[in-house]
Amino acid sequence: MRRPLVLAAILASTLGFPVQAEILIGVAGPMTGKLAWTGTQLKRGAEMAVARINAAGGVLGEQIRLIVADDFCDAQQAVAAAQKLVADKAVLVIGHYCSGASIPASKIYAKAGVVQISPSSTNPTLTEQGYANVFRVCSRDDAQGLQAGNYLADHWGDKKIAILHDDTTYGKGLAEETRKQLNKRGVNETIYQSYEPGKDDYSAEIAGFQTAGIAVLYLGGYHTEAALMVRAARERAYPVQVISGDDTATEAFGLIAGPAAEGTLFTFVADPRRNAEAADVVARFRAENFEPDSWTLHSYGAAEVWAQAVRKAGSLDPQKITETLRKYQFDTVLGRIDFDEKGDLTVQNWVWYVWKGGEYVPLE
Template identity: 55%
Template sequence: MKALTMARLLIRLFGVVALMTLNSVAARAEIAIAVAGPMTGQNIFRGEQIQQGAQLAVADLNAKGGVLGQRVQLLVGDDACDPEQAVAVARKLATDGVVFVAGHVCSHSSIPASKVYEEEGILMISPASTNPKLTDEGGANVFRVCGRDDQQGLVAGNYLADVWADKSIAILHDNSVYGKGLADETRKQLHKRGVKEAMYASYMPGKSDYAELVSGMRAVAIDVMYFGGYGADAGLILREANNQDFEVQLVGGDSLTTEEFWMVAGPAGEGTLMTFGADPRMNPEAAEVVDQFRAQNFEPGGYTLHTYAAVQAWTQAAEIAGSLDLMAVIKALRTHRFHTVLGEISFDQNGDVTAPGYVWYRWTKGEYVPAK
């Protein structure tokens, strides 16, 4: 009886060990990567863009056999554009064993998260964080497929000086790393051009009432408002200006390329101008992917295709390296060109993408289109 019991126990133990081994092999056969950004909170529309981009990229990737013969599993991290939450998300993703993160979005979240990824040996390619500090002060593991605010501010400052040098200009920002950084870069270039703004002020993001701010601009007869911040706040400020019969031209950056801006601003947003990279939806290389998104009733605006491209760049770099080893993938990223929905791209030694610069867009009838 004891011998039989022992035999059964040994069989069961062998079975458990075999099952654990199989599970371990199965786990290793699936590569974990992540997309991270504001899946909740004020910037949820930007989060939806990057999540949609990453999901379709991984689905298409797995349909073609995955990476290095292994399927890819996509994890989703929600930082709500909060720095502390971003660090917590980064640490959780490290614990989950991810080798690559497409994220984050808001610069004030991306920068602290990048420090965790550097410590943990995880590759990070941001689709949307534009503050120069991300790559200037980041580790060798940090890349981005979008432009930088010093590039964006140069274009904006020149345009303000070229078109509205004789007008009363206000420069507003929300005190965030992104918003203030973009506003200050624009202001710097405006001053280089010999133009001084009539008003430079910060505002509190997330408020429901900007009557006092708008009244202040109206009191000094502002003609043009350069805006460093996010879409919902810009929309509310424009609506309040409309309520006060105050006509002001809104000019902003890439954060205004979300449906959220128009949903909040409504007709008051008509004619709003902003800088953004050349629209990847127009690229022949993106046509098939754009059709896939539209078939799902999702318009791949903003940073959707940038996120898809981030996954493509990582995939191709891993295949070139023949490995998931971080340093091997970094070397491939720094020394090769990649075919993506953004077109053919490469990265400089700083981790910044080498791609066409910023161009102008205008909101009209619920869509943003190239400004003429």
């Protein structure tokens, strides 16, 4: 598992051609389908990081090559993608995006001894499985749900609240954590139910909530359905307050929802585009006419963390790298981060945002 392209290297050496060793790493996420926008963010973040690392000399004197794997945000396809990345001898996987993809894929990486660093999978189960090789550079949904539940109780405790989820690992998990905290605060939701993801229209569901007198709609799910629900509510002149989670932090939500996005609230990690450490990287992305929103910089940061750990360990041995990841702090575009024994960030940081004037900004 030490190096890819071994046969090609042997042949090149035999023929007298210079051999350029490579280290393969993978980035995995929904490169196609309804979440392809987010998959592109992960891909662009990893690509930029690899380019910058290689320009600085690579790691251990060798250059990095990136492999892109499409999991369609699907558990079975994620397993297939993970198996392919392992077969291709990737020593790191940046991914996956969806928790429902990361969790089954993590079992493949654990068995193969491949380091996995997810930029965005927030479901607690990912790092609760006890795999030494699994890390994430984002916060967890139990902390996100705690924040959301408290906010609902503080601001709408005397109103009718509906909590919905799309029955995915991410969406249902976030909704349940939010509901748990809301109930702890002595507030009971009026409606708690799932919705069918992938539909083109949710006007019937929205009409039902309006009839029931729902004042606040909390959505555990992805931005595509959230945007359609917001549009359906505005088309009915229904002033329901829509609140959602971190997947709403993407330009795609605003493009789908249009003017109806205005006023939508959601939780997201502290926007790394505002970090002084990220200024140069953000400028480079924007020079390429690409806005590094959502999880772009988390993908970049995952590659940074790994590269720094390899240099500190002086080795690509996965056990040495995982030990190094837990032992040291790392300076990245995400700021200075370090991991606990589970592979989670030691500091969980969720912030409230609002869609305003066609973009999301911190809630004042």
